[in-house]
Amino acid sequence: MPPTVYVVSDGTGITAETFAHSILSQFDMKFRLVRVPFVDDADKAYAAARTINSAIAADGKRPIVFTTLVDSVSNAIVKGANALVLDMFQTFVEPLENELGVKSSHEIGRGHKKADTDEYKNRIEAINYSLEHDDGQSNRNLAEADVILVGVSRCGKTPTSLYLAMQYGVKAANYPLIPEDFERRTLPGGLTAYKSKLFGLSIDPARLAEIRNQRRPGSKYAAIENCRYEINEAEALMRRENIRWLSSTHKSIEEIATTVLQEIKMIDKATY
Amino acid sequence: MPPTVYVVSDGTGITAETFAHSILSQFDMKFRLVRVPFVDDADKAYAAARTINSAIAADGKRPIVFTTLVDSVSNAIVKGANALVLDMFQTFVEPLENELGVKSSHEIGRGHKKADTDEYKNRIEAINYSLEHDDGQSNRNLAEADVILVGVSRCGKTPTSLYLAMQYGVKAANYPLIPEDFERRTLPGGLTAYKSKLFGLSIDPARLAEIRNQRRPGSKYAAIENCRYEINEAEALMRRENIRWLSSTHKSIEEIATTVLQEIKMIDKATY
Numbered sequence: 001m002p003p004t005v006y007v008v009s010d011g012t013g014i015t016a017e018t019f020a021h022s023i024l025s026q027f028d029m030k031f032r033l034v035r036v037p038f039v040d041d042a043d044k045a046y047a048a049a050r051t052i053n054s055a056i057a058a059d060g061k062r063p064i065v066f067t068t069l070v071d072s073v074s075n076a077i078v079k080g081a082n083a084l085v086l087d088m089f090q091t092f093v094e095p096l097e098n099e100l101g102v103k104s105s106h107e108i109g110r111g112h113k114k115a116d117t118d119e120y121k122n123r124i125e126a127i128n129y130s131l132e133h134d135d136g137q138s139n140r141n142l143a144e145a146d147v148i149l150v151g152v153s154r155c156g157k158t159p160t161s162l163y164l165a166m167q168y169g170v171k172a173a174n175y176p177l178i179p180e181d182f183e184r185r186t187l188p189g190g191l192t193a194y195k196s197k198l199f200g201l202s203i204d205p206a207r208l209a210e211i212r213n214q215r216r217p218g219s220k221y222a223a224i225e226n227c228r229y230e231i232n233e234a235e236a237l238m239r240r241e242n243i244r245w246l247s248s249t250h251k252s253i254e255e256i257a258t259t260v261l262q263e264i265k266m267i268d269k270a271t272y
Numbered sequence: 273m274p275p276t277v278y279v280v281s282d283g284t285g286i287t288a289e290t291f292a293h294s295i296l297s298q299f300d301m302k303f304r305l306v307r308v309p310f311v312d313d314a315d316k317a318y319a320a321a322r323t324i325n326s327a328i329a330a331d332g333k334r335p336i337v338f339t340t341l342v343d344s345v346s347n348a349i350v351k352g353a354n355a356l357v358l359d360m361f362q363t364f365v366e367p368l369e370n371e372l373g374v375k376s377s378h379e380i381g382r383g384h385k386k387a388d389t390d391e392y393k394n395r396i397e398a399i400n401y402s403l404e405h406d407d408g409q410s411n412r413n414l415a416e417a418d419v420i421l422v423g424v425s426r427c428g429k430t431p432t433s434l435y436l437a438m439q440y441g442v443k444a445a446n447y448p449l450i451p452e453d454f455e456r457r458t459l460p461g462g463l464t465a466y467k468s469k470l471f472g473l474s475i476d477p478a479r480l481a482e483i484r485n486q487r488r489p490g491s492k493y494a495a496i497e498n499c500r501y502e503i504n505e506a507e508a509l510m511r512r513e514n515i516r517w518l519s520s521t522h523k524s525i526e527e528i529a530t531t532v533l534q535e536i537k538m539i540d541k542a543t544y
Contacts, residue, residue: 003372012530014439015294018287023364026342026376037530064371066364070298084371086364092295092338099336099356100275104298115524123525127431131406159399162434166525167286252387253395253438258284258309 002030004055004063008048008078010040010070010108016088020066031064040108045074052081070108119169126165126172133173134158139190142173147264148194149174150187150238151201152230153221154211156248156256160201163253164260182233187241199260200238200245205231207249274302276327276335280320280350282312282342282380288360292338303336312380317346324353342380391441398437398444405445406430411462414445419536420466421446422459422510423473424502425493426483428520428528432473435525436532454505459513471532472510472517477503479521 005024007017013035024031036048055063065085069075079085093104114120132138133145135158142148147164149157153176161172175188191198205227212222220226238245244263248256277296279289285307296303308320327335337357341347351357365376386392404410405417407430414420419436421429425448433444447460463470477499484494492498510517516535520528 012526014526014530015287015290019291019360022287022340022382023361023368025382026365026378027368027372027374028377029372029374035530037534064368068294084367086367088291088364089295091363092358092360093298095356095358096295096299096336100299100301102299102301105300106298110294110297115520115522115527120524124431127434131430134403158403159396159438162399163438166431166435166438248387250387252392254284254286255387258286258307262309 001059002032003061004032004034004059006034006036006048006052006055006063006065006083008036008039008052008065008067008069010068010074011037013037013068016066016068019088039069039074039078040071042074042077045069045077049077049081052078052083056082070106070110072106122169123166126169127162129171130161130165130173133171134161136175136188142190142194144171145173145194145197146170147172147199147260148191148197149199149201149260150177150191150243151203151245151248152177152208152227152234154208154215155201155203156251156253157201159253160248160256160260163257167257168261170261177230177234177237179230179233182230182237185237185240187237195241195243197264198241198243199263200234200243201248201256202231202235202238202245203247204249273331274304275333276304276306276331278306278308278320278324278327278335278337278355280308280311280324280337280339280341282340282346283309285309285340288338288340291360311341311346311350312343314346314349317341317349321349321353324350324355328354342378342382344378394441395438398441399434401443402433402437402445405443406433408447408460414462414466416443417445417466417469418442419444419471419532420463420469421471421473421532422449422463422515423475423517423520424449424480424499424506426480426487427473427475428523428525429473431525432520432528432532435529439529440533442533449502449506449509451502451505454502454509457509457512459509467513467515469536470513470515471535472506472515473520473528474503474507474510474517475519476521 007013007020009016017035039045039048052063052065063083065083066088067075067078068089097103149161151157157174161174164170164172181188208227209222209224216222246259279285279292281288289307311317311320324335324337335355337355338360339347339350339357340361369375421433423429429446433446436442436444453460480499481494481496488494518531
């Protein structure tokens with residue numbers, strides 16, 4: 001049995017779970033990761049502690065707990081469980097209090113992504129914007145876009161646009177580069193006015209053919225010669241038009257999005 | 273000047289940034305949060321340290337650094353900077369090594385969401401699935417859905433579906449409940465076969481009217497009486513059909529998604 005790892009949070013615990021996952025991935029072994037969200041009072045903390053204590057009987061070893069509870073009483077209850085408890089919150093709050101010379105609030109819910117805030121409304125607006133401007137569907141309000149991704153069909157524009165909107169409230173439109181553009185040797189109409197917002201994605205032709213074959217097996221669209229042609233033309237077009245671009249071949253959505261934010265100089269604009 | 277906070281990572285640093293943000297939100301003051309991604313060799317670590325050291329002159333106080341660098345050499349370089357350095361990685365790896373009786377790998381890139389893995393391909397497939405099954409667009413392959421969200425227009429189905437797909441690789445279809453369904457007093461055709469996958473979203477009528485008025489000001493669609501009617505009918509329908517549902521009024525996408533995962537029992541299915 002792999003050891004059980006509990007991630008206990010007074011909110012969703014999504015960030016803590018992702019973070020715990022990346023720490024655990026440093027060990028060459030399997031873990032069973034269990035998220036215990038919404039632990040926002042002492043009763044729920046006792047319930048969480050009972051769940052944690054029950055793991056030994058099943059696993060034959062004591063579990064690991066990542067806690068991010070802000071409330072000291074609830075946190076103490078969870079820390080009383082028979083487990084290796086790693087406190088992802090208090091561990092950093094104490095040195096910060098000393099450095100800043102102020103006490104922290106220990107108020108629940110402050111750090112969570114909350115509805116009813118302007119930041120949240122911006123995110124939802126950005127998601128709607130990115131959906132409405134997916135795949136060149138609309139030329140309306142392109143002036144509002146923070147970034148406009150261009151590239152051939154299936155090179156990663158849509159997931160990247162949605163991720164930028166969802167995670168950062170960035171309004172990301174995207175436009176396909178299609179054979180008609182290559183024949184005309186120009187960008188899709190309407191985009192030239194927004195050249196400073198353009199960012200290109202390219203991809204290895206063999207990888208592109210693989211992805212397209214999953215969708216339309218055996219089609220001309222998916223054929224390696226056609227993928228090679230489209231990628232050559234798209235890269236030549238982006239070079240001619242002086243558009244910054246990257247290859248998405250071995251990059252995750254998160255990596256592409258981070259590079260785009262760096263390039264459009266939005267990565268260090270955040271003040272909280 | 274608010275203190276500058278650097279988040280230094282060998283990957284995108286997105287998780288660390290979100291986590292740092294939630295810790296800093298416990299302090300009643302502003303911070304300038306700067307993400308320093310892709311620090312994956314000693315040269316980049318020296319460059320990061322120089323950036324960190326330059327902050328004092330600008331801010332009049334030493335900066336705060338959250339580091340998640342896995343490589344000991346690079347991490348030591350960053351820790352040499354003149355700052356309060358909080359080590360989000362080593363702090364937890366050491367006690368874990370002791371508990372598990374094994375050494376960690378200190379290999380860069382293991383914890384990142386990586387392209388070229390099956391998990392990653394599942395995420396992309398889920399995003400495509402959720403997009404193609406957004407807003408009742410398609411009845412095809414509903415058997416493949418992990419969850420099918422239902423609710424009136426603009427209650428949060430689309431952002432929740434996309435988030436579930438993007439963050440968890442969950443195939444989430446969504447269907448609008450519309451006046452025709454209320455008159456027929458039945459679920460949209462085709463959904464009854466998948467009742468165990470259905471999850472409903474509702475929303476406070478006043479909030480719904482506000483959201484709809486932003487899109488179609490002064491329309492019947494957005495009128496409070498109409499919103500009240502639709503919500504009453506939708507909740508009655510969900511009750512009659514025994515569909516689990518929640519109110520999205522004060523909930524973020526992350527909170528809705530977490531509750532949906534709990535209800536469809538996918539929250540503790542992860543083994544890494």
